Amino acid sequence: MGVRKPEDTRSFALCAHGGAGKTSLAEAMLFDNGNITRMGSVQNGNTVSDFQSEEQKRNISISTSLMTLERKGKTFYILDAPGYADFTGEMSAAIRVADTAVILVSSVGGIEVQTSKAWEYAEHHNAPVSFVISKMDRENADFDKVLADIKSQFSNNALPVFLPIGSADKFTGVVDVLKGKAYMYKPDGSGKFTESEVPADMVSSCESAKEALIEAAVEMDDALMEKYLEGESISDSDLERTFKQAVAKRRIMPVAALSSTMNIGVPQFMDFIADYFPSPVDIGAVEGAEPKVDAPFSALCFKILADAFVGKLSFMRVYSGKLSSEGSNIYNLNQGEDERISSFKLMTGKDGKDVKEVIAGDIVAIPKLQSARVGHTLTTKGGFSTQFKPIEFPKPVYSVAVIAKSRADEDKLGNAISRILEEDCSLTFEKNPETRDNVLSGMGDMHIDIVLAKMKERYGVELDTKTPQVPYRETIRKMSEAQGKHKKQSGGHGQYGDVYIRYRPLERGAGFEFIDSVVGGAVPRNFIPAVEKGLREYMTAGPLAGFPVVDFSAELYYGSYHDVDSSEMSFKLATRLSFRKGIMDANPVLLEPVMDVEVTVPERFMGDVMGDFNSRRGRIMGMEGHGKLQVVKAQCPLAEMFRYAIILRSMTSGEGSFSMEYSHYEEVPGDIAKKVIAAHKKEDEDEE
Numbered sequence: 041m042g043v044r045k046p047e048d049t050r051s052f053a054l055c056a057h058g059g060a061g062k063t064s065l066a067e068a069m070l071f072d073n074g075n076i077t078r079m080g081s082v083q084n085g086n087t088v089s090d091f092q093s094e095e096q097k098r099n100i101s102i103s104t105s106l107m108t109l110e111r112k113g114k115t116f117y118i119l120d121a122p123g124y125a126d127f128t129g130e131m132s133a134a135i136r137v138a139d140t141a142v143i144l145v146s147s148v149g150g151i152e153v154q155t156s157k158a159w160e161y162a163e164h165h166n167a168p169v170s171f172v173i174s175k176m177d178r179e180n181a182d183f184d185k186v187l188a189d190i191k192s193q194f195s196n197n198a199l200p201v202f203l204p205i206g207s208a209d210k211f212t213g214v215v216d217v218l219k220g221k222a223y224m225y226k227p228d229g230s231g232k233f234t235e236s237e238v239p240a241d242m243v244s245s246c247e248s249a250k251e252a253l254i255e256a257a258v259e260m261d262d263a264l265m266e267k268y269l270e271g272e273s274i275s276d277s278d279l280e281r282t283f284k285q286a287v288a289k290r291r292i293m294p295v296a297a298l299s300s301t302m303n304i305g306v307p308q309f310m311d312f313i314a315d316y317f318p319s320p321v322d323i324g325a326v327e328g329a330e331p332k333v334d335a336p337f338s339a340l341c342f343k344i345l346a347d348a349f350v351g352k353l354s355f356m357r358v359y360s361g362k363l364s365s366e367g368s369n370i371y372n373l374n375q376g377e378d379e380r381i382s383s384f385k386l387m388t389g390k391d392g393k394d395v396k397e398v399i400a401g402d403i404v405a406i407p408k409l410q411s412a413r414v415g416h417t418l419t420t421k422g423g424f425s426t427q428f429k430p431i432e433f434p435k436p437v438y439s440v441a442v443i444a445k446s447r448a449d450e451d452k453l454g455n456a457i458s459r460i461l462e463e464d465c466s467l468t469f470e471k472n473p474e475t476r477d478n479v480l481s482g483m484g485d486m487h488i489d490i491v492l493a494k495m496k497e498r499y500g501v502e503l504d505t506k507t508p509q510v511p512y513r514e515t516i517r518k519m520s521e522a523q524g525k526h527k528k529q530s531g532g533h534g535q536y537g538d539v540y541i542r543y544r545p546l547e548r549g550a551g552f553e554f555i556d557s558v559v560g561g562a563v564p565r566n567f568i569p570a571v572e573k574g575l576r577e578y579m580t581a582g583p584l585a586g587f588p589v590v591d592f593s594a595e596l597y598y599g600s601y602h603d604v605d606s607s608e609m610s611f612k613l614a615t616r617l618s619f620r621k622g623i624m625d626a627n628p629v630l631l632e633p634v635m636d637v638e639v640t641v642p643e644r645f646m647g648d649v650m651g652d653f654n655s656r657r658g659r660i661m662g663m664e665g666h667g668k669l670q671v672v673k674a675q676c677p678l679a680e681m682f683r684y685a686i687i688l689r690s691m692t693s694g695e696g697s698f699s700m701e702y703s704h705y706e707e708v709p710g711d712i713a714k715k716v717i718a719a720h721k722k723e724d725e726d727e728e
């Protein structure tokens with residue numbers, strides 16, 4: 041490599057619905073460019089990109105992988121993002137750090153749920169977009185229909201730059217619209233092609249496609265636009281310049297037809313990427329980071345991988361400046377930690393190649409970096425001074441409680457899970473202090489299955505799972521007064537405590553309040569703290585079903601004592617008697633957590649989704665239209681939501697998505713409360 045410049049970098053994220061052909065396209069690119077000598081396939085589990093064992097077993101991508109290649113003097117950074125809904129956070133992060141989003145749409149399947157997600161993320165990050173209409177060799181491939189759908193659902197700026205010659209088993213090549221040339225392929229998947237004239241029956245469609253490109257490109261330059269409108273012809277160099285600007289500014293979203301597994305049209309698309317995709321310089325400054333080598337060094341850590349093959353790797357996208365791997369430190373702006381670095385690696389799947397220096401625009405991995413977490417800003421001490429915005433990950437929506445299978449598994453659990461959490465930002469692991477469940481939460485059942493498989497394979501930790509317990513609570517609905525008297529005065533040092541406590545309901549969320557209104561020393565001052573302490577202890581397990589008691593006040597207003605036999609312990613035990621009786625007399629009820637839920641579905645599923653909420657005690661709070669999608673807002677008890685990720689997927693054939701967060705506690709309806717109470721009484725007996 042000679043002196044590298046940010047102008048020579050092309051980074052792009054392959055994103056799409058699962059199965060649209062991203063991983064196969066990355067493989068074909070590596071093959072056609074001569075980086076690999078044999079083309080692997082997703083079915084055989086031997087592609088460069090899907091190198092993790094869980095990916096090879098399942099024949100799908102589960103985390104973003106990076107591939108690096110050189111083409112026409114440009115460095116390509118290819119991010120192959122997973123397409124399944126469970127890993128949508130990975131896709132969003134890939135689009136955030138790449139300069140262009142390449143959205144694949146299958147020529148057979150058309151636009152699917154995650155295609156729309158990819159588009160939304162690209163819009164959100166204001167990323168330049170290119171569309172690939174993939175699998176043109178498949179039966180029923182329909183380029184025109186898919187293009188029309190892209191235009192109507194996403195943007196009219198989607199304009200073809202490569203037209204397919206034939207389709208299905210007659211897909212034999214592509215027409216390069218800008219060059220006005222055809223590329224005809226051998227039908228053997230070898231990727232060998234010859235350049236020729238545009239077939240006669242495609243000349244006019246090629247010309248009108250080019251006209252559309254010119255029309256959009258000249259909008260970038262007023263003077264050129266005028267020339268064009270006056271009928272003057274546009275020179276190739278003017279077109280090239282404005283075309284590139286139009287792609288960077290999202291005025292043109294180039295559309296290419298190809299087949300990865302038949303290897304048709306891929307080399308031409310790569311050359312197009314080298315010529316026309318924006319470089320970091322075309323994109324311009326990102327959050328104050330100038331894409332120049334003489335600016336302060338800044339980079340964003342967007343991925344951590346702790347695979348058995350590769351050890352720990354932190355992936356970063358460099359936004360400004362440069363940094364040599366020799367004798368350098370990296371300063372973590374979020375942690376305030378300075379760390380020695382050993383090397384930078386240009387990654388292709390699991391393989392890394394050392395590179396001495398990184399510059400603005402590069403996407404590389406750093407081995408053995410300790411402090412960096414996903415979303416951290418990396419710089420040099422005293423260098424770049426503002427943190428990049430954190431990378432957004434969707435909140436987990438599917439939870440299981442995990443139980444170690446053996447003592448040995450339990451011992452290893454903490455370490456294993458913390459390493460998996462480092463690399464998986466849409467996963468959480470929390471001990472619920474109320475139910476004492478260890479709750480593992482992610483984006484869906486497949487996500488959790490994969491995490492459990494990784495735990496076993498990488499760290500030898502085996503876990504059982506069960507539905508998490510609902511953290512119910514207890515409260516009271518009316519005022520009560522209860523005396524508690526503890527008296528044991530037969531022989532020796534006796535025990536005596538006697539309290540009168542008034543229990544009152546407080547508003548939801550108020551917690552607990554202790555009121556001391558004892559007058560005249562009916563309960564001596566030095567024993568009152570023992571009464572309060574006792575209450576705070578007993579309220580963690582209420583008399584109704586053993587759940588924490590909340591939202592009430594306890595007023596100690598009267599009592600009696602014995603000069604010799606009273607003690608703190610006697611008063612605590614007296615308090616316990618009062619508490620149990622007082623709560624049971626105050627019309628106790630069970631409370632359950634209620635969630636705010638937002639479901640996004642195509643309009644035709646609205647009725648099903650709303651009907652389903654009725655059957656799970658949900659309340660519809662509102663509806664909003666977003667294009668072809670409808671958002672249903674509802675409140676629903678947590679107890680009814682544990683399997684919702686699976687239920688919604690089957691109800692909408694995978695086209696629905698949802699998010700939820702805790703809203704408030706509410707009374708459990710009587711019949712259901714009875715069942716919960718009975719079940720917990722039984723559990724308590726079983727334990728005893």
Ligand SMILES: Nc1nc2c(ncn2[C@@H]2O[C@H](COP(=O)(O)OP(=O)(O)O)[C@@H](O)[C@H]2O)c(=O)[nH]1
Pocket residue numbers: 056057058059060061062063064065081082083099100101123174175176177178298299300301302
């Ligand atoms: N016929 C045909 N099949 C393809 C093509 N590209 C990918 N596939 C197949 O489609 C399936 C999904 O491909 P994959 O690359 O894993 O898609 P991804 O989920 O988007 O990464 C695999 O079985 C591929 O072999 C193509 O161009 N033509």
Ligand SMILES: [Mg+2]
Pocket residue numbers: 062063064100101120121122123
């Ligand atoms: Mg894939």
